[in-house]
Structures are given as structure tokens and as C-alpha cells.
Amino acid sequence: MLNDYVLTIIxxxxxxxxxxxxxxxxxxxxxxxxxxxAFFGISAYAGAIATTLWGWPFWLxxxxxxxxxGLAAGLIGLxxxxxxxxxxSIATLxxxxxxxxxxxxxxxxIEIDGELVGPNGAEGFGEIRWIFDHDxxxxxxxxxxxxxxMLVLVGMVLLERSRLxxxxxxxxxxxxxxxxxxxxxxxxxxxxxxxxGFIAGLGGTLYxxxxxxxxxQIFNVMLGVHSLAYGLxxxxxxxxxxxxxxxxxxxxxxxxxxxxxxxxxxxxxxxxVMLIFMPRGILDEARVYWIKAVARRWFNA
Amino acid sequence: MLELRSVxxxxxxxxxxxxxxxxxxxxxxxxxxxxxxxxxxxxxxxxTGIYAPDSGKILFNGVDITGSTADQTTRFGIARTFxxxxxxxxxxxxENVLAALxxxxxxxxxxxxxxxxSADDPQLKIALKALETVELLNEAGVVxxxxxxxxxxxxEIARAFVRDPELLVLDEPAGGMTPTETSTIASLIRxxxxxxxxxxxxxxxxxxxxxxxxxxxxxxxxxxxxxxxPRNVLEQPQVIEAYLGRD
Numbered sequence: 001m002l003n004d005y006v007l008t009i010i011x012x013x014x015x016x017x018x019x020x021x022x023x024x025x026x027x028x029x030x031x032x033x034x035x036x037x038a039f040f041g042i043s044a045y046a047g048a049i050a051t052t053l054w055g056w057p058f059w060l061x062x063x064x065x066x067x068x069x070g071l072a073a074g075l076i077g078l079x080x081x082x083x084x085x086x087x088x089s090i091a092t093l094x095x096x097x098x099x100x101x102x103x104x105x106x107x108x109x110i111e112i113d114g115e116l117v118g119p120n121g122a123e124g125f126g127e128i129r130w131i132f133d134h135d136x137x138x139x140x141x142x143x144x145x146x147x148x149x150m151l152v153l154v155g156m157v158l159l160e161r162s163r164l165x166x167x168x169x170x171x172x173x174x175x176x177x178x179x180x181x182x183x184x185x186x187x188x189x190x191x192x193x194x195x196x197g198f199i200a201g202l203g204g205t206l207y208x209x210x211x212x213x214x215x216x217q218i219f220n221v222m223l224g225v226h227s228l229a230y231g232l233x234x235x236x237x238x239x240x241x242x243x244x245x246x247x248x249x250x251x252x253x254x255x256x257x258x259x260x261x262x263x264x265x266x267x268x269x270x271x272x273v274m275l276i277f278m279p280r281g282i283l284d285e286a287r288v289y290w291i292k293a294v295a296r297r298w299f300n301a
Numbered sequence: 302m303l304e305l306r307s308v309x310x311x312x313x314x315x316x317x318x319x320x321x322x323x324x325x326x327x328x329x330x331x332x333x334x335x336x337x338x339x340x341x342x343x344x345x346x347x348x349t350g351i352y353a354p355d356s357g358k359i360l361f362n363g364v365d366i367t368g369s370t371a372d373q374t375t376r377f378g379i380a381r382t383f384x385x386x387x388x389x390x391x392x393x394x395x396e397n398v399l400a401a402l403x404x405x406x407x408x409x410x411x412x413x414x415x416x417x418x419s420a421d422d423p424q425l426k427i428a429l430k431a432l433e434t435v436e437l438l439n440e441a442g443v444v445x446x447x448x449x450x451x452x453x454x455x456x457e458i459a460r461a462f463v464r465d466p467e468l469l470v471l472d473e474p475a476g477g478m479t480p481t482e483t484s485t486i487a488s489l490i491r492x493x494x495x496x497x498x499x500x501x502x503x504x505x506x507x508x509x510x511x512x513x514x515x516x517x518x519x520x521x522x523x524x525x526x527x528x529x530x531p532r533n534v535l536e537q538p539q540v541i542e543a544y545l546g547r548d
Contacts, residue, residue, distance in 0.1 A: 161415045163403050170400050173389040180349070180387075182375035182404030182464075285391040289444055 007138045011210055013250050014145040018203030019223070020230035020242035021152060022196040027231045029192045030172035031084070034224045035076070035092030038099040039069035039197040040204035041219030045103065045119060047205025048128045048214065053110050053118050058130055058209070062148075066201030072099075073197020077190040084175070096224055103216035124215030128208050145206050152199055156239045159195075168192055172236075200227075229271045235283030244282060302327040302499050303348065303379075303468055308357030310343055310523075317343040318523045320357070325468065325516075330490075330500040332514035332531065334507075336543055340523040341503045342384055345472050348501075349381045350374035362467070375404070378467035382457040384476060384503070390446035394437055394456055397445050398428040401460045431463040434493050451482045455489070462494055469500045475509050487512045507535070519543065 002010070019040045026033045047065030050056040056064070080091045109118035112127075119125040131141055159165045167188050170178040175185050208214045230245030248270070253263045274281065283291075303325040310318040318340045325331045335341050346352045348359065350371040359367045361377055369377065380401070389397050402424045432438045435455040440448065445456060454474055462469050474490065475483040487509045494500070495513060504510050510517065510531060517534040519527040521543040527534045534540055 159413075162413050163415075164412045166396065166400065167403060167412075169392065170389055170403075173391055174387055176351070176371070177383075177387045177389065178400075179371040180351075180375060180381060181401050181460075182372050184370075184372045280391075286444055286446075289393065293442070 002139070004138050007142050009250065009254075011138070011142040011145050013246050014142070014149045015203045015207045015210065016227070016230075016250055017149055017243050017246045018152060018206070019200045019227040020234075020246050021156060021239065022200035022203070023224075023227040024231035024236065024239070024242040025156070025168070025192055025196040025199065027228070027236055028172050029168045029189060030175065031189065031192070032089045032228065033092040033196075034089050034221065034228065035094075035096035036196065036200045036227050037219045037221070037223035038092075038096035039073050039200040040207065040223065041099060041103060041214075041216070042072055043069040043201030043204030044208035044214050044219070045106070045125065045204075047201075048125055048208040049108065049118065051130045051209070052125075052128050053108070053112075058134075062202065062205045065205035066198045069201025069204060070194045070198035073200075074190055074194040076197075077193030081186055081189070093221060093224070096219070096221065100216050100219050103219070122216065124213060125208075126213045128212045128214070130209050131212070141210060145210070148202055148206060152202065153239055160239065164188075164191070226267075229267070232279075232281055233270060233274050235278075235281030235287070237280065237283045237285040237288035241281050241283045302362065303501075304360040305344075305348070306358040306360070308344070308347060308354045308359065310340075310347060310352060310354050316523050318347070318354075321520070321523070321525050323518055323525065323528075325499065325501055327499050328497070329515045330495045330502060330513050331516040331518065332510045333501060333503045333518050333520065334505070334510055335520035338522075339520040339543075341520055342472065343523075344520065345381065345470055345501075345503055348374070349379055349470060372404070375464075375466075379470065380461040380464055380466035380468075381470035382454075382461050382472055382474060384472045386450070386453050386457055386476075388445045388448075388453055388456055388460075390444075392445055393441065394432065394443050394445055394448065395428060395441040397456055398431050398460050398463050399424060401463050402428060405464070428463060431459040434462075435459040435489065450477055451486070454478070454486060458489070458494060462498070467499060469494070469498055471500060471502045471504075473504055474502065475504060475506050480508075483509055511535070 019036055023033060023036045043065035046068045047061045050061035050064050051058055076092065076095050080088055083091060104122050106119045107121050109116040109120055117127045167178065167183060171185055171188055178185055226249065230249065231242040233248060234244030235241030249267055253259045253266055259266060278284065305321055305323040307320040307322060308318055309320055321344065333341050333344065343352065347354050350369045350373060353368045358365060361379065366374060366377055389400055392400065429438065432441055435458055437452060437455055437459060440452065448456060458471065458474060475486050478486060483506055491513045502510065502514060514531050517529065517531045518525060519534060519540050526539045526543060527537045
């Protein structure tokens, strides 16, 4: 059987995959966001407050936290409408830092069973005991995480096959040309931002309940940079791309002891090499088309 | 069809267009020519909503479309190609053409439905027909970035006319092509694209202009210097002077 250490790594891969998919969706639309960790963090706090302080059911808290993250992402999308490229990236980074620093000031505690519980600034937010209160094992919670991840993956595969998904890819290829096809890019950029924020939010609430303790420092820029890098390593041609990126980083570099001390060096080097030799990742669009064509030929034969 | 009234555009100190009046008659191929820097591309960008004019009016089928954005002008029925080829390079040739049809469905829930996957999908049929017209049917599944330049131009043209626009604007359709390739694209425009359609062709190559256009307008230094049938226009002294200079 899988031990708790391995299960924790597997569940971590699942949760981080959600924020990676969130950054990937924006990459597909041509937007490089360094701020998806903000939506992960907003949902982590909101979801944990909902179950721990307000006693909401987990599913409701998950939707509430993710919805709030999607709303915040839509708001940022509106504010950053007129900027693109590097300026957009810097704006998302600034917003994420603003959220992280605000969490240092967030104090909202309620007395439960004689103890003050809730976020308390830099001390963070502990006692997120939903999994203990409901006697959820690590295995059961891991399955729950992968259930959510599967739903998101199925949703994203359907999205990629839809007209909306095609518009996202058109935007990522050439925004002006997309506009010349009679489409208003603003509407679709905001739509993508909301969906991406919601997906990051799913990861955030799941993360808070998995680790039972969160603090503002978790949602720092490195989480955003990693989530972005996962798509760039794994590839932008398919939703499986960011999952490959997460599996390489967390499943391989972080979990294998000999790499642990050098993880950031190896990971950073890997990103640099990929950007030079495979700028759109291992599974880029051309490779995905090739794989599909080979699979089709093989299937027909 | 399309009427420009005293359209002007200034970029900083440079007057790119100065009070240009232009009329594009329906059902014919009009040409827009002029030396480099004469304001042709600025004019096309204003007609197609990429730039807004500083002054003047643009009427399309009697409707004032001045200041409309590029997506709005496309919805009004104006489609274009670009001087520097713009394609969705990571998509297939077929997807590039389907991309032009997508906005026909984007106001409804159908935006979430799969795009043209089944063989009896009407949009798929229209897209394939457009590819057949420009002789790109065999390349339908090829990633657009892999096409050579002449085929990219054809793809752009297919993407522009697949929506059956009321006005088709072709910005240098033979740009960067050899004389043989230019002749082929001219035949394509004359025989397959232009019949029954209103077109505006912007081009440097006089043989293509003479071959496909029935009406011609000449710009120089942001001002219109001649308009009329190609034969008459090309014989006018001010046009010869604009291209060849003064003795």
C-alpha cells in the first residue's frame, strides 16, 4: 500500500496541478500571469473560513472559495484590459503581492470550544480541521483531490474542443487577427481570467484543508512562477502539458532525496533549457497534432 | 457601398491621410495604389477599424461606421487580409478558415459546443468549400506555419472571403511573390474570388492591378491624386510623376 508520505506527494501534485492548469489556460490565451497564487490564496482562506468558522459543508466552501477567486480574477481582468505582454505580467504580480501582504493584516477570529480560531495575520490560520472532524483519511482526501482534478480536466478537454476554446487559442496566437474575425478579445480575456481564477481557487481550498494550516507566505511569487513554468515545461498544446510539468517538478525533483537540495537549481535550469529548445514545452501544438495524426492512422489501420 | 468623406489621420507630426474622399462601387474590383508611404495601409486600417480617423466620415451601405472597432467592421460585413501575412500559425489550415466563421455563433450558448467536428456540420462544409476555391483542400490538416508563402496568402484570402463579406479588402495579395506566383494569384482573384463580390485590392504590382481591377484610386503623400478606370488613371501625368518622379 502507499504510505502517507507518497500519498502526500501525490495529493500535492493534484492540488498544484490545479494552479498549473489555471496558469496554462491564461498562457493559451497569450497572457503570462505571475499572479495565479493570489486566487489560490484567496480561495484557501475563504474556503477554510467557510468550513472552520462558519461550519459550512466542504463542497459549498469549495464552490464559495473558488467562486470568490474567479470573481477576483474577473476584476483584475477588467482592470488590466488595456495592458498586455510584460505590463500585464507585472500587474498580475503586483496584485498577487498586494493580496499576500493584505493577508498579513487579515485577522478574523471566532471562539470555538474556548479557543480563538481563524486567520491571525502573520501567524496564519491553523485549526482547519474539516478532515479530522469528518474522519477523512489521507487516501480518501487524495481521491477527493483527484476527483476534482478529473472534473476540471474533463471540463478543460471539452473547453478545448469547443468554439470558446478555439477562440482562446486564436487570442493566444494573434489578438488583432482574432478581433479581425469579428470577435471582441476583451470579453474572452475576462472569461478566461474568471475560469482560470476559479480553477486556481479549487486548488486553494483543497490545499488549505489538506495541510490544515495556511499562512500568507505560502502564496508568494514562487508559487506563481512555478505554476507558470509547469505549462511551459509540459507544453501548451494540451491540458496534459502542465500536469507533466508538475509531475517533473514535484513528483521527481522534490520527492527524490538526492535532488532536494538542488531542486531550484535543476528546475530553473530546466526552464531555461526548455525556453531555448522547446519554447512551447514538451507537448507543444505541433507535437500534439503529430501524435493525433499517428494515433488516427494507427486506429484506422 | 463604401464611401469615405474627407478622412484624415495624423501620426505625431506626420499627416498620413489628408481629407481623402473615396467611393468603392458595389460588385466591382477597385484598386488602391500609390508609392511607399502614400497612406494606403493607413487607409485600409481605417476602413477596417484598426485605426480611428481623426476627422471625416466612413459610410458603409449608408450606415456611418466611423470609429467602429475591427470586430465591429467585420460584423458589418468587411473582411480583410494583411500586408504582412497574419495567420493563426499554430492552427491547421482548416482551423484557420473555421476561425473566421466562429463569430457567427459567439452570441449564444453554442459557443460552448464543439466546432465543426462532424462531417455534416454546415460551417465545416463552408470552410472546406473555401479551401477548395483557393486550392488548399489537400493542405487542410497541415499546421499553417508549415505552408510556403504563396499558400499562406491563399489561406489568408480563404479566411477573408469564407464569411461571404459584402466588402473584401485584399492588402497586397501578391506581396513577396515571384512574377509567376503573382500571375497565379491574379487569376485566382479574377476568376474565383472577385465574381459577384465587391473587392478593394491594395497592390504595388501594376500587372496585377491592371489584370483584376475595374476601378482605380491613387494616393500620394496621404492625398488622393487620381480616380477612375485603370487605363485612364495610369496615363495621368500626376500618377506617372508620383511613381517615376519629375523630369
